[in-house]
Amino acid sequence: MNLIIPMAGKGKRLRPHTLTIPKPLIPIAGKPIVQRLVEDIADVTPEQIEKIGFVIGGFDEEIKEKLIAIAKEVGAEAHFYVQETAEGTAHAIACANEILEGKVTVAFSDTLFRADFELNPEDDGIIWTKQIEDPSSFGVVKTNDQGVITDFVEKPKEFISDQAIIGIYYFKQGEDLREEINYLIKNNIRGGGEFQLTMALENLKNKGTNFTIGTVNEWLDCGNKAITVESNSRYLGFIKDQNLISSEAKIENCEIIEPVLIGSGSKILNCTIGPNVSIGMNCKISNSQLSESLIQNDTTLDDIDLTNSMIGNFVNLKGSPKSVSLGDYSEW
Incomplete structure (x- = not known):
């Protein structure tokens, strides 16, 4: 099976953090978002992932090396495709036409999830959804009594369904998806000014593809600082039974x-840490209280009481702020 991950967006809502690192490489509970996504898809997929197509916006070689390592960890080979202009979800997938063959999963890179089902690779197609109270800001699906999708509706103004599409899709025949997307692009068929994946899905459905839904238990977004911090907290809850504190961290007189x-190499002195705090590698934190926060690597914090915060790499922070969002190399 091949996996395609569109990740060329600029992550403007998560600035300043995305000024120095692409959003999919922001850590959630100690691992980059895209790594969490790849690992979680591998967990619910009984077949080996052979190729991962990362649709990027021109990342540098260091970032490509990180993505190669992420693919290698699940036994896959990394392929890179550049999306020069953002022209919609279908256009992003089309950049990876080369590996749209055989069994294919498409997963957009700002989506994290928890699910207790296992993907059935013999299904024609699976659209992963989450039941939500207000689906008006999302694409939704409607199903018949047999659980087969009958309609795809983008951001319905009136209630159609409470099953929101979360951005993960499975196709038994990737070639069929490629054909429909290329047809849209060749004939300049757009919705809302962009080439929409839901239009290709509708065409596939009308030609006989039976799409079913895979309902996830948890759907985590990483769109801006507040919800990224919340997603970090929730993910820590998912993995709380694992050993989350490195044996190479030094912790003294702390609650x-x-x-x-x-993370390893971090030194924590005279602090109250938690709940729901991620601290990266080689940080120095003293005389502080931290809760509901995400701290990246090589950062120094002293004499602060911090909550609902997101702090980047190589930050030096001392004093009074209560809730902050600071990018790499900031000082306060």
Whole structure:
């Protein structure tokens, strides 16, 4: 099976963090978002992932090396495709036409999930959904009594269904999806000014593809600072039974309120940490209280009481802020 991950977006809502690192490489509970996504898809897929197509916006070689390593960890080979202009979801997938063959999963890179089902590779297609109270801001699906999707509706103004599409799709025949997307692009068929994946799905459905739904238990977004911090907290809850504090971290005279993740090389002194705090590698934190926060690597914090915060790499922070969002190399 091949996996395609569109990740060329600029992550403007998550600035300043995405000024120095692409959003899919922002850590959630100690691992980049895209790594969490790849691992979670591998967990619910009984077949080996052979190729991962990363649709990027021109990342540098260091970032490509990180993505190669992420693919290698699940036994896959990384392929890179550049999306020069953002022209919609279908256009992003079309950039990876080369590997749209055989069994294919498409997963957009700002989506994290928890699911207790296993993908059935013999299904024609699976659209992963989450039941939500207000689906008006999302694409939704409607199903018949047999659980087969009968309609795809983009951002319905009136209630159609509460099953929102979360951005993960499975296709038994990737070639069929490629044909429909290329037809849209060749004939300049757009919705809302962009080439929409839902239009290709509708065409496939009308030609006999039976799409069913895979309902996830949890759907986590990483769109802006507040919801990224919340997603980090929730993911820590998912993995709280794992050993989250590195044996190579030095912790003295501290109260740890789990779940808390602390990376190797970090030194924590005279602090109350937690709940729901991720601290990266080689940080120095002293005389502080932290809760509901995400701290990346090589950052120094002293004498602060911090919550609902997201702090980048190589930050030096001391003093009074209560809730902040600071990018790499910031000082306060």
